[in-house]
Amino acid sequence: MKSLLRVLKQVWILNFIRRIYQASKYYNYKYLQILKWGIASREDTNYTYHLTSDNLICLAQTIALVTNKDYQTIIQYINELENNKELEKYLLEATQNSDERKFADKEARYGRRVGWYALARAIKPKTIIETGVDKGLGSVVLCAALEKNALEGYQGRYYGTDINPKAGYLLNGKYKAFGEILYGDSIASLSQFKDTIDLFINDSDHSVNYEFNEYKTIQHLLNPQSIILGDNSHFSNSLSRFSLENNRHFLFFQEKPKNHWYPGCGIGISFLK
Numbered sequence: 001m002k003s004l005l006r007v008l009k010q011v012w013i014l015n016f017i018r019r020i021y022q023a024s025k026y027y028n029y030k031y032l033q034i035l036k037w038g039i040a041s042r043e044d045t046n047y048t049y050h051l052t053s054d055n056l057i058c059l060a061q062t063i064a065l066v067t068n069k070d071y072q073t074i075i076q077y078i079n080e081l082e083n084n085k086e087l088e089k090y091l092l093e094a095t096q097n098s099d100e101r102k103f104a105d106k107e108a109r110y111g112r113r114v115g116w117y118a119l120a121r122a123i124k125p126k127t128i129i130e131t132g133v134d135k136g137l138g139s140v141v142l143c144a145a146l147e148k149n150a151l152e153g154y155q156g157r158y159y160g161t162d163i164n165p166k167a168g169y170l171l172n173g174k175y176k177a178f179g180e181i182l183y184g185d186s187i188a189s190l191s192q193f194k195d196t197i198d199l200f201i202n203d204s205d206h207s208v209n210y211e212f213n214e215y216k217t218i219q220h221l222l223n224p225q226s227i228i229l230g231d232n233s234h235f236s237n238s239l240s241r242f243s244l245e246n247n248r249h250f251l252f253f254q255e256k257p258k259n260h261w262y263p264g265c266g267i268g269i270s271f272l273k
């Protein structure tokens with residue numbers, strides 16, 4: 001066998017085919033997943049998926065480090081969201097009752113938003129801003145965290161920004177009591193904002209400069225405990241650069257989607273210790 005391989009390696013074309021086959025093994029399964037997704041899913045943008053169980057453990061470990069809490073506390077927050085049947089039912093109904101149902105799946109899949117939730121539960125923010133709302137999945141997840149915090153005596157308010165006047169249809173029902181959407185250009189809305197921001201999530205215009213300018217716009221509203229999350233940090237260095245320029249720590253958590261072709265994005269985390 002070893003000598004056959006040695007012969008194969010010496011013939012350029014055979015070695016080429018062997019090497020291409022070896023490399024393509026990492027991707028071929030993805031095409032099968034793309035085919036399955038093409039048939040079973042209705043989504044065509046802002047893909048949703050669950051994270052693998054190992055990935056959720058890494059996420060909990062990362063958040064525990066950032067928030068100075070123990071791992072068990074954070075994994076319990078993650079499980080709290082994953083087991084929230086009321087929220088799951090609400091999202092299913094809100095999606096089915098909307099005009100957007102043709103482009104949405106029936107199952108609620110939070111992906112990296114599980115990390116947003118756990119952070120909001122851990123630091124009990126008085127003010128959360130999420131720029132870029134889309135359907136409002138992040139909005140509802142964050143408002144669900146604020147609802148649980150309120151039951152524990154910690155009040156907080158969510159503000160989403162979106163340039164699309166139709167964005168945010170999922171933020172409704174009892175979750176609407178915990179937040180609102182500021183319609184218009186995100187930087188214009190942020191420029192008017194006056195309160196201290198405890199948790200800021202960038203997920204609007206994903207150009208590198210726009211993202212950086214959002215951070216610059218809210219810089220004076222941060223306190224030493226404020227945490228900034230970047231939803232574009234798998235692609236842009238804006239949050240890493242902003243963190244360096246402002247002596248803040250920066251970490252990147254990489255998503256590992258479960259049974260999905262999408263390679264995953266992640267969460268950039270900027271914080272002070």
Ligand SMILES: C[S@@+](CC[C@H](N)C(=O)[O-])C[C@H]1O[C@@H](n2cnc3c(N)ncnc32)[C@H](O)[C@@H]1O
Nearest residue numbers: 132133134137138162163164185186203204205
């Ligand atoms: C990736 S989606 C947001 C997804 C959402 N955060 C979630 O958790 O599902 C990006 C959103 O940013 C909005 N957007 C793009 N440019 C914007 C801008 N300049 N100001 C405000 N919103 C903007 C888009 O309308 C879109 O709804």
